[in-house]
Amino acid sequence: MTSSLELSPSPQAATAPAVVADHLIKHFGDLEVLKGVSLEVPEGTVTSIIGASGSGKSTLLRCMNLLERPDQGELAIADEAIRFTRNSQGDIIGLDRRQLQRLRAKVTMVFQQFNLWPHLTVLGNVIEAPMRVKGLSRKRATALGEHYLERVGMADRRDAYPAFLSGGQQQRVAIARALAMEPRLLLFDEPTSALDPERVNEVLGVIRGLADEGRTMLLVTHEMHFAREVSDQLVYLDQGRIAASGTPDDVFDDPRCRQFMAPAA
Amino acid sequence: MDFSWLSDPFYQGYLWEGFVNTLWLLLVSSVGGLILAVGVALARLRGPQPLVWLAWAFTTMIRGTPLLVQLFFFYYGVGRLLEGVPGMRDSVLWPLLSDPFFFGALTFILSVGAYSGEVIRGAMQSVPRGELEAGRAFGLSGFQVLYRLWLPRAIQLCLPTLTGEMILLLKSVPLVSTIALMDLLQAANIIRDETFLVYEPLLLIAGIYLATTIVLTLLLRLVELNFPGMRPTRRRWLPIR
Ligand SMILES: Nc1ncnc2c1ncn2[C@@H]1O[C@H](COP(=O)(O)OP(=O)(O)O)[C@@H](O)[C@H]1O
Numbered sequence: 001m002t003s004s005l006e007l008s009p010s011p012q013a014a015t016a017p018a019v020v021a022d023h024l025i026k027h028f029g030d031l032e033v034l035k036g037v038s039l040e041v042p043e044g045t046v047t048s049i050i051g052a053s054g055s056g057k058s059t060l061l062r063c064m065n066l067l068e069r070p071d072q073g074e075l076a077i078a079d080e081a082i083r084f085t086r087n088s089q090g091d092i093i094g095l096d097r098r099q100l101q102r103l104r105a106k107v108t109m110v111f112q113q114f115n116l117w118p119h120l121t122v123l124g125n126v127i128e129a130p131m132r133v134k135g136l137s138r139k140r141a142t143a144l145g146e147h148y149l150e151r152v153g154m155a156d157r158r159d160a161y162p163a164f165l166s167g168g169q170q171q172r173v174a175i176a177r178a179l180a181m182e183p184r185l186l187l188f189d190e191p192t193s194a195l196d197p198e199r200v201n202e203v204l205g206v207i208r209g210l211a212d213e214g215r216t217m218l219l220v221t222h223e224m225h226f227a228r229e230v231s232d233q234l235v236y237l238d239q240g241r242i243a244a245s246g247t248p249d250d251v252f253d254d255p256r257c258r259q260f261m262a263p264a265a
Numbered sequence: 266m267d268f269s270w271l272s273d274p275f276y277q278g279y280l281w282e283g284f285v286n287t288l289w290l291l292l293v294s295s296v297g298g299l300i301l302a303v304g305v306a307l308a309r310l311r312g313p314q315p316l317v318w319l320a321w322a323f324t325t326m327i328r329g330t331p332l333l334v335q336l337f338f339f340y341y342g343v344g345r346l347l348e349g350v351p352g353m354r355d356s357v358l359w360p361l362l363s364d365p366f367f368f369g370a371l372t373f374i375l376s377v378g379a380y381s382g383e384v385i386r387g388a389m390q391s392v393p394r395g396e397l398e399a400g401r402a403f404g405l406s407g408f409q410v411l412y413r414l415w416l417p418r419a420i421q422l423c424l425p426t427l428t429g430e431m432i433l434l435l436k437s438v439p440l441v442s443t444i445a446l447m448d449l450l451q452a453a454n455i456i457r458d459e460t461f462l463v464y465e466p467l468l469l470i471a472g473i474y475l476a477t478t479i480v481l482t483l484l485l486r487l488v489e490l491n492f493p494g495m496r497p498t499r500r501r502w503l504p505i506r
């Protein structure tokens with residue numbers, strides 16, 4: 001793909017889904033964690049993945065930026081088919097490093113445990129990847145970083161170190177860090193699960209704002225009301241399989257996940 | 266107490282030379298040793314199997330034998346052996362190989378490399394995996410993750426231990442007086458031999474060591490306090506409460 005195409009996507013590219021995953025299979029040793037998961041995330045929409053602990057939600061999400069490498073299946077992300085190296089049985093055994101770097105600049109992630117870099121300031125955390133991965137000058141990266149820190153309401157703490165921030169503040173910085181790469185796709189892995197209850201809403205508020213902006217997002221969450229409210233598509237994962245998917249209303253009404261939903265209803 | 270010899274410019278010269286050599290040896294060994302230590306830690310954590318084994322053997326040998334024995338081994342053993350190699354005396358390396366400072370620095374660099382290597386290895390292992398994973402997730406290369414995230418974080422975690430080792434190192438320096446290197450103890454020995462005063466020169470260099478240790482401790486404390494991202498609870502000026 002040429003860079004001019006990336007800068008001004010053709011009408012066809014703009015309507016192509018941000019993610020097309022086809023029959024992903026992933027093992028950890030003998031344990032089959034993803035058992036043929038197919039998923040499409042249309043550009044400009046929000047998809048939430050719900051399901052019990054251990055059902056493979058994180059693994060599926062982490063396949064989207066290839067922190068986990070699937071063992072089988074096809075994956076196309078942000079208009080690029082991922083070029084896997086395969087053995088004679090068709091099992092995936094390798095990746096194209098160059099493509100991997102390029103992909104990770106376009107798909108960024110917000111982690112449950114924030115995973116900020118404690119030896120860098122708030123601003124330092126946000127400009128690190130834009131400078132070192134996208135090659136932006138410090139000046140440009142700083143302008144970008146300040147913009148997104150403003151966006152999450154953390155601009156006044158730009159020179160603080162993560163250890164001096166509350167969990168909710170750290171997670172908002174982590175969101176700014178993910179936004180500063182100006183990604184095509186944002187991944188969230190239970191972004192509020194490690195927070196004190198009174199800090200959850202400030203983070204959900206930021207994510208809701210991003211959804212309203214029409215950003216493409218894939219979100220793993222246990223916040224059922226929130227998922228129902230912001231998602232265009234809901235995916236219910238059960239033991240490595242998609243047990244139900246569709247609009248939030250459809251999935252919430254589906255008898256297969258009624259039982260799972262019950263506590264939230 | 267007789268300190269009249271202090272006004273002798275010759276003795277002043279010895280003491281000054283001994284003091285400068287001590288600091289210089291400390292600096293060279295700390296810098297060289299820490300670079301080696303990072304190499305040793307990396308070899309043990311990420312090296313191919315032969316390198317893992319080599320780093321382990323190196324660490325075990327250095328930590329398992331006395332520093333003084335190592336110093337003699339390199340200076341009298343390796344040094345004299347090299348002396349016997351034909352043509353060595355005419356080679357460009359000779360000025361280095363005939364200088365006890367070289368052997369003192371070599372021994373201390375290896376020692377710091379082994380001890381601090383283990384400290385850094387432990388610290389690298391205790392950096393939370395998620396932080397490094399975040400680096401990879403944002404597209405940093407393996408090398409960028411190492412030098413931008415992993416090493417700085419590990420050093421942040423073990424900085425108090427590393428600075429403590431540097432203070433200990435300062436007080437190992439007098440060992441080099443045994444290989445005819447002019448350090449503070451060597452200067453005191455010369456003064457004793459010539460003036461027949463035993464206590465006074467020793468008392469003086471003990472005082473110099475004490476003062477140097479205090480100044481160095483405060484300087485290193487300053488480094489610790491200003492290390493990026495140090496947790497608020499560790500921000501206490503003096504190690505005493
Ligand atoms: N790196 C790993 N090595 C081995 N097993 C793993 C690893 N990551 C996840 N698993 C296992 O895979 C299953 C699914 O994990 P995960 O995707 O984290 O589930 P969820 O996010 O839905 O709770 C669990 O049984 C978990 O123990």
Ligand SMILES: [Mg+2]
Pocket residue numbers: 057058059190
């Ligand atoms: Mg999970």
